[in-house]
Amino acid sequence: MFITRLTTRSRRTLRLSLAMVAAPVLAAGAAFLAGPRAHAEGGAVDQAEANERCAVRLSIALLGKSADDALLSSSNPQGSVDTMLASADFADRYARFINSEFNGGPSDKADNDPVYYLAKKIITDGKPWSDLFLGGYDIQPGTNTMTVSDNPNGLGYFRTLSWRRRYAGNEDKGYMLTGAFRILSNTTGLTLIPSVGEPDDDRTASGRAAGACKSCHFDAWFALDKFARLLPMRKGQADTAEFDPPTEGPQQLLGKTLKDDKELVQALVDSDAFRFNQCRNVFKFLYGREENQCEAPQFDACVDALTTTKTIQSAVAAVAKAPAFCQ
Amino acid sequence: MKTTFLGLGLALLTSVGSVGCMLDDTPSNRYGGNGVGSSGGDGNGDGTGTDPNDTKPELSCTEAPEGRSYTLFDGSKLEASRSKENVGVNRARQKPYAVLAGEYKRVLGVVPPSLASAAGSFADPPARWYSEIEHSGVSLNAIFSLSFEGCLEYTKTPASYAANPTAETAATECTTFMRKAWSRSPSPEEVASCVDLATTKLGTEANPRRRWTYVCASVLSSSQFLTF
Numbered sequence: 001m002f003i004t005r006l007t008t009r010s011r012r013t014l015r016l017s018l019a020m021v022a023a024p025v026l027a028a029g030a031a032f033l034a035g036p037r038a039h040a041e042g043g044a045v046d047q048a049e050a051n052e053r054c055a056v057r058l059s060i061a062l063l064g065k066s067a068d069d070a071l072l073s074s075s076n077p078q079g080s081v082d083t084m085l086a087s088a089d090f091a092d093r094y095a096r097f098i099n100s101e102f103n104g105g106p107s108d109k110a111d112n113d114p115v116y117y118l119a120k121k122i123i124t125d126g127k128p129w130s131d132l133f134l135g136g137y138d139i140q141p142g143t144n145t146m147t148v149s150d151n152p153n154g155l156g157y158f159r160t161l162s163w164r165r166r167y168a169g170n171e172d173k174g175y176m177l178t179g180a181f182r183i184l185s186n187t188t189g190l191t192l193i194p195s196v197g198e199p200d201d202d203r204t205a206s207g208r209a210a211g212a213c214k215s216c217h218f219d220a221w222f223a224l225d226k227f228a229r230l231l232p233m234r235k236g237q238a239d240t241a242e243f244d245p246p247t248e249g250p251q252q253l254l255g256k257t258l259k260d261d262k263e264l265v266q267a268l269v270d271s272d273a274f275r276f277n278q279c280r281n282v283f284k285f286l287y288g289r290e291e292n293q294c295e296a297p298q299f300d301a302c303v304d305a306l307t308t309t310k311t312i313q314s315a316v317a318a319v320a321k322a323p324a325f326c327q
Numbered sequence: 328m329k330t331t332f333l334g335l336g337l338a339l340l341t342s343v344g345s346v347g348c349m350l351d352d353t354p355s356n357r358y359g360g361n362g363v364g365s366s367g368g369d370g371n372g373d374g375t376g377t378d379p380n381d382t383k384p385e386l387s388c389t390e391a392p393e394g395r396s397y398t399l400f401d402g403s404k405l406e407a408s409r410s411k412e413n414v415g416v417n418r419a420r421q422k423p424y425a426v427l428a429g430e431y432k433r434v435l436g437v438v439p440p441s442l443a444s445a446a447g448s449f450a451d452p453p454a455r456w457y458s459e460i461e462h463s464g465v466s467l468n469a470i471f472s473l474s475f476e477g478c479l480e481y482t483k484t485p486a487s488y489a490a491n492p493t494a495e496t497a498a499t500e501c502t503t504f505m506r507k508a509w510s511r512s513p514s515p516e517e518v519a520s521c522v523d524l525a526t527t528k529l530g531t532e533a534n535p536r537r538r539w540t541y542v543c544a545s546v547l548s549s550s551q552f553l554t555f
Contacts, residue, residue, distance in 0.1 A: 052510040053555075060422060060555045066429020096457040106456040116455040188399070221400040254400055276397040276405045288420040288459055292412040296394020303395070327415040 051077055054326035061286050062320065063089040081320050085313040088124070094312065095120035097285050098132075102186045104166075110146055112166055114139040114157040115186075117146040128310035129278060130269050132156050133187055134262070155262055158183060164232065165241050172204060174234040174244075177217075180227035183261075187268040189277030190222055226251050230264050275303045282315050286325065298322045388414045419554035421460045424449035431477050434508045434547065439477040445469055462553075471548045478543035479536075488539040497525035497542070504543060509551040521546070 052067075055077040059067035062084045071077055084090055099116035100106075107113060115132075118139055122131050131137075138151035139160045157163050158179075169178030184190040195216075201207060208217040208225060217225045229251050232243035250259040254267045268274055279302040283291040291299045298319050305314040319325060397405040422430060424446055428438045448469035452458045460466070482488040487500065501521035505513040513521070525542045532538040546552060 046512060049506075049511045056510055057555050060426050061420075064423065064425050066426045066433055072433075093457070096452070096455055099455055100452075100457040106453045108453075110455070113455045271400065272397040273399050273405060287418070289417060291409060292414075292417070293394075293406075293409045294388030294392065294412060294414045296392050296406065296409075300395050303397075324414045327418075 047075075050326070051075060054078065057326060058084065058320065062093070062316070063087065064093045065089060078321050078326060081317050082313075085317055090313075091120050091123040094123055094285060094316070098281065101281055101284070102182075110144050111141040111162045114146055114160040114163050117148055118157045121148045123312060126311055126313070129306060129312040129315070130310065133158070133265050133269050155265060158261065158265060161243075164234075164243055165239060168234040168241050168243075170237075171228070171234075175205070175225065175228040176231040176234060177224050177228050179231050180224050181222075183231075183265060184222050184227065184268070187265065187277065188271065188273035189280060192216065192222075221254070223253070226253055227264065230258060230261050232261075275306055278306060278312070279303050279315060279319075282312070282319055286316065286319050295324065298324060419550065421462060422553055422555050423460050424451040427473075430552070431473075431547075434504075434552075435477045435481045435543075437477055437480045439473045439480075441476055442473050445473060467548075470553065471544060474544040474547035475540060478540040478547065481543055482536045482539040488536050491535045491538060492522075492525035492529075492542070494522055494526055497522040500539070501525065501542065501546075504546055505551075508546050509549075511551075 051074060052072050055067040055071040055074060058077055058081065059065055059071055062081070067077075071080060074080065095116045098119045099113055102115045103113065110117075118135075118137055119132055121127075121137075122129065122135070127135065133156040135154060135156055136150060136152045137154040137156065138149050139154075139157055140147050140149070141162065153159070164176070164179060167179040167182045168174075168176050171177050181190070181192060185192075195213070197203070197213075202210070205225065207213065217223060229248040230246055230253075232245060233247070235242045235244060246260070250257050252258075253264065254271075256263075256267055258264045258267060279299055280290055282302050283289070283295070283299065301318040301322065302315045305318040306312070308314075394406060399405055427449075428442055431438050431442065449460055449466050450458070450463075462470075487496070490496075492500070498518055501518050502513060505517060505521065521542065524545060525538065529538045529541055532541065
C-alpha cells in the first residue's frame with residue numbers, strides 16, 4: 001500500500017517528502033544536543049510539561065502503553081507508580097522482558113517459555129521474586145500456553161521439562177553444561193563467550209579438564225562441569241530427551257558443599273550477585289540500559305526493596321519513583 | 328541515544344580529574360537539586376519522590392556517589408562495570424510500535440489507518456517476547472509515511488490550515504503543535520526551523536493543507552516525538 005503511494009507520487013512531491021525527512025532529522029539532532037536544558041535556561045522549568053513527560057515515560061516504560069488523559073494531567077505522575085505496578089499490563093510486560101533476558105531467543109511454541117508464564121504468575125500473585133528460581137511450581141504445556149500449578153518438588157522454572165530440553169546441550173555423556181550456564185546466567189548475570197575450539201579438539205570431560213578449557217569448565221567459580229554434576233543427565237536428544245537424576249553426589253561449589261540443584265540455586269539466590277543482577281535487570285527494563293555510576297543510590301534502593309519487600313514490583317518502584325527517573 | 332555534548336563535556340571534565348560540584352561540594356550532597364539521597368527519595372514524606380508544587384533544579388551528579396559494593400563469588404566488584412555517566416543523560420528510548428497508536432491519538436486525535444498493518448516495519452516483538460526497537464531505513468520511512476497519513480486527517484478541516492503559512496501563523500502553529508507532540512515547549516531555534524520549513528522550504532507545495540501536513544509530519548518524525 002505504501003509502495004503504491006510512493007510510486008504514484010509526482011517527482012515534485014517526492015522531493016518534498018525527502019526534504020521533510022531530512023529536515024526533522026537535522027532539526028532533531030540539533031535540538032537533541034541543545035535539549036530541554038536550552039529551554040530551561042530561558043526561564044523556570046514548566047512543571048506541567050515535566051509532569052506530562054514523566055507521565056509518558058512512566059506509562060510506556062511500565063505498561064508499554066501511551067499515557068491516558070488522567071495521567072497526562074496529573075500533578076504527580078510518580079504517585080501512580082504503585083497502581084501501574086499492580087496492573088496486568090505490567091505483569092505481562094515485565095514477564096516478557098525477563099523472558100527475553102533469560103531465554104536464548106523468541107519461540108513460536110508457548111512450551112518454550114516457562115520463564116514468561118511463571119514470571120507473570122509470580123508478579124500477578126505478589127510473590128517474592130526469588131520464587132521464580134526457587135518456588136515450588138509445576139509448569140505444564142497446554143494449548144498454546146503453559147499452566148502453572150503448585151508442586152513442592154518444583155524449583156522455579158529450572159525443573160520444567162521443556163526448559164531442560166531446550167538447554168540440555170549436547171555433551172556426550174549427557175551433562176547439562178548449557179543448563180548449568182543458564183542457571184548461573186539467569187541468577188547472577190554471568191556472561192561467557194563460548195569457545196568453538198578446533199575440529200579435532202577433545203570435547204570429552206577429560207579434554208575439557210585440560211588446556212585452555214579447564215579454566216571455565218573446572219577452575220573458575222562458575223566451573224561449568226562441576227555445576228552440571230548437580231543437574232540431571234540427559235538421555236536422548238532435542239524434543240524427545242529425558243532426564244535421569246544426577247549420580248555424582250555433592251559438589252564443592254561457591255564455598256559450600258552442595259548436594260543438589262536446589263541447594264545450588266539457593267546459594268546463588270542468596271548471593272550479592274543475584275541481587276545485583278536482578279536490579280540491573282530492573283534498570284534495563286526502566287532505562288533501556290544498565291545503571292551508571294551516578295545512579296548507585298537508586299540502585300541500592302532497588303536492592304534494599306528486593307531484600308526487604310522481596311517482590312520485583314517493590315524493586316521497580318524504588319527506581320521508578322526516584323526523582324531522577326523523570327528527569 | 329546519548330546527549331553527546333553533555334557526555335563529552337563530562338568525559339573531558341572527568342579526564343582532568345577536577346570535577347567540582349555544581350551546587351554543594353560536600354560529600355553528602357554530590358547531587359545538585361534537592362538531592363537524590365541514599366534511598367532515592369526526596370524527603371517529602373509521601374514516598375512518591377516528587378512534590379508536585381515544587382519546581383526543582385535538575386539533578387546533577389558531579390562526583391560518583393558512594394554506593395554500596397557488591398561482590399561476586401571470586402571477590403570481584405560488580406559495580407566496577409558501571410559506566411561513568413551523569414544522572415539524566417543517556418535517557419532517550421525509542422517509543423515502541425505498540426504505543427504509536429496511542430501517541431498519534433494523543434497528538435492528532437486520530438490513528439493513521441495504515442499503522443495497524445505496519446508491525447513488520449518496526450520489528451515488533453513476537454508473543455511473550457520483548458525487545459527495544461531499533462530504527463532502520465524501513466521504519467523511519469514508515470514513520471514519515473504514517474505521520475503524513477495521520478496529519479492529512481489532522482489538517483483536513485480546520486480553517487487555520489486553509490491558507491498557506493505565514494511567518495506569524497507558522498510560528499503559532501509550530502509552537503502549539505511541537506508543545507503537544509513533544510510535551511515540552513520548543514526552543515526559539517526549533518520554532519524558527521519549523522517556520523522556515525513551513526514558509527520557505529515547502530514553498531513549491533501549492534496546496535496549503537498539504538503544506539501544513541508536511542509540517543505536522545516533520546514534527547512527528549522528530550526524535551523528540553519518537554523518544555520517551
